Amino acid sequence: MANDVVLTPMMKQFFELKAKHPDAIMLFRCGDFYETYSEDAVVASEILGITLTKRANGQVRVWKWRASRITLWILICRN
Numbered sequence: 145m146a147n148d149v150v151l152t153p154m155m156k157q158f159f160e161l162k163a164k165h166p167d168a169i170m171l172f173r174c175g176d177f178y179e180t181y182s183e184d185a186v187v188a189s190e191i192l193g194i195t196l197t198k199r200a201n202g203q204v205r206v207w208k209w210r211a212s213r214i215t216l217w218i219l220i221c222r223n
Contacts, residue, residue, distance in 0.1 A: 149200045149203045149204065150200055151200055151204070152199075154172060154174065155181060155199070155200070155204065157172075158170055158172055158180075158181055159181070159182075162182075162184070169184045169187060169188065169221075170184055171209075171214075173211060174208075175211075176210060176211055176212070177208045177209060177210055177211060178208070178209050178210075178211055178214055178217075179206055179207065179208050179209075180206075180207050181199075181204055181205065181206055181207075182204060182205055184207070185205040185206055185207035186205060186207075188207040188209075188217075189207050191220065191221060192209075192217065192220060194207065194209070
């Protein structure tokens, strides 16, 4: 049971939407941050050189970016 991945409702929604849009990088607004998970988190981390964190007992990679700075992230990704 300890190895089971327990996803939050938001993470479940993320993975459901990601399955429908596999070519998009999905960002979710969570309070003062945008978050993305799994492979999208890896891509975002590599683009910006930001360290990943983990959730769900360390089994889901997470990338977070302050909502106030999301425009900068979008500009970096477009170039």
